């Protein structure tokens with residue numbers, strides 16, 4: 093935010109009456125009928141909905157009663173799966189939302205598929221992928237300091253990422269050079285290169301590649317730049333977090 097914009101906001105906060113602001117905000121979400129909210133929310137992904145549920149109690153009730161939560165639960169865990177309702181929250185639908193948020197690191201937000209943890213195939217876990225901004229803004233992917241803005245990402249499994257990045261042009265990361273690179277250097281730089289269909293054939297010992305072309309092949313197979321990074325960066329911390337959250341959920345029952 094620019095300093096002049098921040099100063100303007102600061103000034104307007106000083107001049108506004110705080111009680112009036114709170115009351116107006118409350119009225120807006122209650123003036124819109126719940127059915128209209130439901131229609132709007134049906135266009136959003138689960139992680140975006142979970143953020144909206146934290147705005148206030150009214151929106152929390154609307155969001156937690158959406159059909160998406162039980163649908164996501166049964167899609168991920170099978171039609172015969174049973175969800176234990178929480179002691180303090182008797183409504184079944186609310187329980188679904190809380191459980192799905194607890195296990196969200198393993199669920200794809202696009203196809204609702206569940207990906208189990210596999211230490212050798214961490215890149216298969218659902219990873220955050222940028223989604224386009226609404227049309228009224230710049231229609232561009234939003235980056236914050238070279239990283240994806242988490243407010244504009246959703247978690248997708250590998251097949252969904254592979255489909256998504258063919259529709260969505262990802263910017264070339266700064267570390268990719270458009271020069272020639274030999275096979276050994278390519279494999280040092282991208283350890284996952286040998287797993288992609290284009291590079292499975294051996295031996296490549298003396299062959300030279302254009303790095304940008306090679307990177308694009310690897311990116312297509314691993315579901316984008318995030319998929320390539322995930323191959324090297326351990327996501328075990330995320331997995332432990334999910335286990336802790338699910339354990340916490342089960343202790344509430």
Ligand SMILES: [Zn+2]
Nearest residue numbers: 200203249252
């Ligand atoms: Zn998926």
